[in-house]
Amino acid sequence: MSMFCYQCQEAAGGIACMGKMGVCGVKDEVIHYQDLLVHLLKGISIYSTKARELGIEDEELNEFITKSLFKTITNANFSKEVFYNDIQKALKIRDEIKKEYLDAGGKLNEKELHATATWIPENDEELDAKAEQICGRIDAPNEDVRSLRALSLYGLKGLAAYKDHAAALGFKDTNLDMFIQKALVSYTNDELTVEENIALVMETGKFSVDAMALLDKANTESYGHPEITEVNIGVRNNPAILISGHDLKDMEELLEQTDGTGVDVYTHSEMLPANYYPAFKKYDHFVGNYGNAWWKQKEEFEKFNGAIILTTNCLVPPKDSYKDRVFTTNNVGFDGVKHIIDAEKGKAKDFLAVIELAKTLPAPTEIETSSIMGGFAHEQVFALADKVIDAVKTGAIKKFVVMAGCDGRQKGRNYYTDFAEALPQDSVILTAGCAKFRYNKLDLGDIGGIPRVLDAGQCNDSYSLVLIALKLKEVFELEDINDLPIVYNIAWYEQKAVTVLLALLYLGVKDIHLGPTLPAFLSPNVAKVLVENFGIKPIGTVEGDIEKMIEG
DSSP: OOOOBOOSTTOGGGTOBOSSBOTTSOBHHHHHHHHHHHHHHHHHHHHHHHHHTTTOOOHHHHHHHHHHHHHTSTTTBOOHHHHHHHHHHHHHHHHHHHHHHHHTTOOOOGGGSOHHHHOOOSSHHHHHHHHHHHTTOOOOSSHHHHHHHHHHHHHHHHHHHHHHHHHHTTOOOHHHHHHHHHHHHHTTOTTOOHHHHHHHHHHHHHHHHHHHHHHHHHHHHHHOOOOOEEEEOSOOSSOEEEEESSOHHHHHHHHHHHTTTTOEEEEEGGGGGGGGOGGGTTOTTEEEEOSOSGGGHHHHHHHHOSEEEEOSSOOOOOOHHHHTTEEEETTOBOTTSEEEOOOOTTSOOOOHHHHHHHHTSOOOOOOOOSEEEEOOOHHHHHHTHHHHHHHHHHTSOOEEEEOOBOOOSOGGGHHHHHHHHHSOTTEEEEEOSGGGGGTTTSOOOEETTEESEEEOOSGGGHHHHHHHHHHHHHHTTOSOGGGSSEEEEEEOOSHHHHHHHHHHHHTTOOOEEEESSOOTTOOHHHHHHHHHHHOOEEOOOHHHHHIIIIIO
């Protein structure tokens, strides 16, 4: 059987990727193993939730579930070998937590257990057959429950990613583990009604907010609050390393280990906001940002010339011409690409191989010059609150437009550049995530010294945009967040964007425009619920959407 995958915005034909390879470049056999791994996580969670009732909390199990979900995010891990090994580990962990539960006095009725808790492959052939059988087929009693389970599961994957970033900095919350595992168990319960599954989707939004809040705390307590920063986008004539992804712990350790080596460090795509953190500004060899959004990797990595590190998604299958310069780490993987293993607890990861390779390579080829502005996370905007409030009260700012989310390859995403350019001069864009690369280099000017594009950071920093909105609601003494002069035009690509969307819905935000297409995993009835209850709308034309959102 070929693959079936519709978890990202680029699902082929707006339906699903169903051939031997997905639009993202992942092979069908890898998707088979990813789905089998998630299948086994449900079985592990059946036992872990029961064990938790007896006071058993297994940190290694919690971490395994989190990292496993993260690995299955689009463009994160393309390695069949990695997923095969994780499946073997999942079977072992499932047996161990079952035994621990029984040894503690727990009771089981084997006949009532879901197949995810009992299935054991006799050999690799049986394992492969099972992986093909369940690939993409989210079990459910009907189309609407399947759609709701997909919406919750994909939000759960993004939640796991944010949780993992926070854990790398030593910040944890077992309530997140409890919910993740509770949700995984719920996907095996066909007795849940549509209404109960809708409630689970909203609960996923609630814990998504909690996960983003935890990561915000982890980042800011570790590296300080982001500051308004002018980021260089040119190059210097030194050998260099390009670091992409989202993991700030890797950023810290790479800067420490490259200090004094003569090797420069540049950020790429979602690592751009690392330039805003005070802790990283002390490094003279931290040059700035190189390139644009993740999907331009093949062109930009080629021209960078130096060594490249992918700390998290989004990885594009590398070309042979630069594949030997690419390193992966954490949950990222690609067969044939060198992988930097995690360090022992309490020790730093070893980037020596990357640094030594970089020293032998030429300096980056310059692809652009000048600079871009960013660092408008919540504390920095709060510091500008008086100026912002005065601009709203005087009418200098009529609308804030939240244009957070993801970028992608589709030509239709030019819509977001055109939309930003067409906005009235009294509008300010609030952004986070790689969607910003569609407009963050445009000369849109400012309003009384307030830039018209306020970049809060990575996709997980959408939490900053929520805090800014809640602060404005408080200042203007409004009862409903939807009474603010804020509209939402969100671009999505992968599962972390689903997490952000569910967080916004949980917080009561309505009338979100979502594009460039609505998720393929939404059934007609579920899409109708989102439209009727939350006012979610697909994007249209730039002119029509400006009229509806800004002038209407």
